[in-house]
Amino acid sequence: xxxxxxxxxxxxxxxxxxSRGITLVESTRLSAMNDAEHLLNGVLAKTGKALRVAVTGAxxxxxxxxxxxxxxxxxxxxxxxxxxxxDPSSPHTGGSIMGDKxxxxxxxxxxxxxxxxxxxxxxxxxxANTTRRAMLLCEAAGYNxxxxxxxxxxxxxxxxxxIVDIVLLMLLPHAGDELQGIKRGILEIADxxxxxxxxxxxxxQARLTANxxxxxLHLYPERSRIVKVKTISALEKTGISAIWEAIRxxxxxxxxxxxxxxxxxxxxxxxxxxxxxxxxxxEFGKSRIIDAAVDNFQQQVTAGTCTVxxxxxxxxxxxxxxxxxxxxxxxxxx
Ligand SMILES: Nc1nc2c(ncn2[C@@H]2O[C@H](COP(=O)(O)OP(=O)(O)OP(=O)(O)O)[C@@H](O)[C@H]2O)c(=O)[nH]1
Ligand SMILES: [Mg+2]
Numbered sequence: 001x002x003x004x005x006x007x008x009x010x011x012x013x014x015x016x017x018x019s020r021g022i023t024l025v026e027s028t029r030l031s032a033m034n035d036a037e038h039l040l041n042g043v044l045a046k047t048g049k050a051l052r053v054a055v056t057g058a059x060x061x062x063x064x065x066x067x068x069x070x071x072x073x074x075x076x077x078x079x080x081x082x083x084x085x086x087d088p089s090s091p092h093t094g095g096s097i098m099g100d101k102x103x104x105x106x107x108x109x110x111x112x113x114x115x116x117x118x119x120x121x122x123x124x125x126x127x128a129n130t131t132r133r134a135m136l137l138c139e140a141a142g143y144n145x146x147x148x149x150x151x152x153x154x155x156x157x158x159x160x161x162x163i164v165d166i167v168l169l170m171l172l173p174h175a176g177d178e179l180q181g182i183k184r185g186i187l188e189i190a191d192x193x194x195x196x197x198x199x200x201x202x203x204x205q206a207r208l209t210a211n212x213x214x215x216x217l218h219l220y221p222e223r224s225r226i227v228k229v230k231t232i233s234a235l236e237k238t239g240i241s242a243i244w245e246a247i248r249x250x251x252x253x254x255x256x257x258x259x260x261x262x263x264x265x266x267x268x269x270x271x272x273x274x275x276x277x278x279x280x281x282x283e284f285g286k287s288r289i290i291d292a293a294v295d296n297f298q299q300q301v302t303a304g305t306c307t308v309x310x311x312x313x314x315x316x317x318x319x320x321x322x323x324x325x326x327x328x329x330x331x332x333x334x
Contacts, residue, residue, distance in 0.1 A: 057152045061170045064103035071083060131159075213229045290318065297315065
């Protein structure tokens with residue numbers, strides 16, 4: 001691997017160092033994980049200031065095209081924009097960097113923008129934690145708006161909800177008869193809904209769709225106070241500044257009512273817990289003592305002398321009383 005970037009390299013805003021830093025924090029190699037920890041610890045004080053926004057929606061709904069338009073709108077107003085894309089369905093493919101960059105041609109070239117594809121690693125704490133770490137480095141490098149593109153498969157939405165402040169859900173204009181079955185779930189994951197492709201032949205349909213979502217929201221008063229519905233055309237660049245104003249509005253409201261901070265605190269708690277669980281599971285799985293005990297209990301269960309639940313309780317009890325120093329690792333390394 002190329003040279004590990006220093007804390008200063010990241011803080012200086014050097015893009016090449018940022019790229020290498022992100023590769024480092026995505027790595028699952030043990031030596032890289034130590035370097036990554038050192039780097040993250042060093043930049044921690046310079047993180048947390050950016051507004052973190054997820055752009056989610058079905059494949060082809062227009063997420064990348066909107067991010068290009070919104071991103072350009074922002075860099076022209078002197079924001080520094082980092083775009084991370086997350087594809088929860090393929091954490092190991094390395095993402096679609098070419099696809100993303102060709103969908104965002106202007107933004108990809110802009111000096112105040114940084115575009116990075118799917119995290120290719122899966123560090124302890126899962127893909128949400130990998131993305132969170134990449135996001136922290138972007139913040140330390142001076143990016144003050146983080147846009148995270150993720151395919152809205154359900155899994156991706158839950159995932160980004162754990163790391164962003166605001167979720168922007170993009171929906172296609174529907175044909176009339178599809179408007180009946182709007183699901184509450186959709187309204188619960190999003191803070192802001194954008195009906196996309198409101199141009200050309202779809203313009204009227206997009207407005208009707210937006211109205212239908214607004215009506216549906218009235219059925220859920222607690223959500224309708226928060227969620228706004230907009231129509232946009234990323235292609236014709238209409239509705240882009242209105243989307244940004246709506247995002248800013250939500251930020252203002254949630255900062256005032258305390259939800260912004262509460263959510264960030266809850267996210268830290270989740271990340272902490274998930275990461276600790278990963279460590280615990282991995283330790284459990286690598287233990288030779290546990291490994292031997294599992295074989296033993298398996299025979300007892302097979303012989304009908306104890307139940308799976310009883311044996312599992314016993315395994316946990318053995319684990320609790322185990323002295324890790326005398327427990328050789330299954331893989332022979334720690
Ligand atoms: N008419 C119209 N077409 C659009 C608009 N935005 C995007 N498209 C088209 O929709 C297609 C998909 O756009 P993308 O921005 O790649 O969609 P995406 O949601 O990022 O897609 P994935 O990343 O594959 O999930 C492209 O052919 C775009 O040109 C729009 O505002 N109006
Ligand atoms: Mg895309």
